[in-house]
Amino acid sequence: MxxxxxxxxxxxxxxxxxxxxxxxxxxxxxxxxxxxxxxxxxxxxxxxxxxEEDVAAAGVSGLSVRYRGKVGEELVRSGIKLGISVLFMCACIAVIAIRQYTELLDGLDTLGTAIVLLGAFLLLFGNGASVANSSYFIARLNALKKQGLGVSKINYGKNPTAVYAGNVYEVSVSDTCPKCEQPTAMHIEQVQDMLVAVCNADRNHLFRLDKAFVLNAIMESEFKRTGLPYTPIVLESAKAEEGESESRESEREEASGESAAEKTENTAQDPAPAESRSEKGEKN
Ligand SMILES: [Zn+2]
Ligand SMILES: [Zn+2]
Structure with missing residues (x-):
């Protein structure tokens, strides 16, 4: 660090x-x-x-996709978890209130009271964190559901979650780190909108994961599971190359277009070669 x-x-x-x-x-x-x-x-x-631009391009190609269930089921499960946590929080507040404002717990000695209150506070904070986590997960899962197809790291400390065809998947890297000599497992982190495979042994070993590649792996796994046909998405790297060659072509076109226009200009105004014309220009 x-x-x-x-x-x-x-x-x-x-x-x-x-x-x-x-x-x-x-x-x-x-x-x-x-x-x-x-x-x-x-x-x-x-x-x-x-x-090392090639590091990102060479990348990691072994992904493992695990089916977790329907989006609806996952949302209900998280909702139940959220509900239970909220109930626990209420129960803790109730215990603290009972101790504070009634005589029901007066039978306990000092140590007993301390244990009950400490337990109540610990449960309160633990469930508070759980409520925050579940709410965040539900909100992000809903966003992915609206998107239809998407992958994002929405559960801290866990693998990225993907949504496709109304199902939830968990994505992890099955490749070992290409830079380590010993076989070392990798995990996925999210940096802004980018998914990055990070070596478990050395945080300098980073490999950018093409989002389209990840999404294709998810669709492929669903195809293997249920036979749902899919059209692979064009990889970001392929898109970039295409874009480059396109822009190069258009540059070439522009260049040839200009020279053609120059030629016509030349022939129209002055039949003399361009060289002598530029010489004239210099003299003037
Ligand atoms: Zn320092
Ligand atoms: Zn490594």
Whole structure:
């Protein structure tokens, strides 16, 4: 991890930056840690684009797609989870309120009261996090459902979720890291709108996943599962090449068009060769 203040490398296990002494974000400050990690990934990616453009192009090609169920079922499951968490939160608040405002728990000794209250608070916060997580998941899954076909990392710490043909899938990398000599597994991270396969051993080993390639793998797996026919999407890399050659062609056309126009101009105004004309221009 990089130091947030000076950018020096802080090794795993070290609590402070060796350069400037800035404390590394604590274990419980997972939002900050997550932000720092995303920032680091983006920086490494940028560097790898500049120095090793082929890394992104060569990429990782082994994906595994797991069918998880119908979107509706998944939404109901998450909804139930959300509901249970909310009920638990209410129960915890009720216990705390009963302790505070009634005499029902007065029979407990100090230790008993402490245990009950601590348990209630822990459950309250745990379920609060669960409610936030489930709500986020439901909202993002609904967005994917509206899209019809899409893949996105919508569950923190888990594989990306994909939606296609009203079904939910989980996508993971089945390839080992192409840069590591020892077979090392990879996981998928999302940087802005980009899916990136990251080596589990070395965070510098990054491979951009073509979204179209991922979506094709999902459609392929559905085809194998149910026989639903599909038309593969054109890969981003192929699109880029096409675009380049197109623009090159149009440049060529423009160039030839210009020269043709020049020629006609030349013949119309002055039958002399272009060279002598430019010489004349210089003299003038
Ligand atoms: Zn530092
Ligand atoms: Zn690696």
């Amino acid at each position: 990089k130091c947030a203040k000076c950018g020096a490398e802080i090794k795993d296990g070290e609590k402070k930056c060796p350069e400037c002494g800035e404390k590394r974000p604590g274990y419980f400050n997972f939002i900050k840690r997550r932000q720092l990690r995303e920032q680091e990934t983006a920086e490494i990616l940028e560097k790898s684009y500049i120095h």
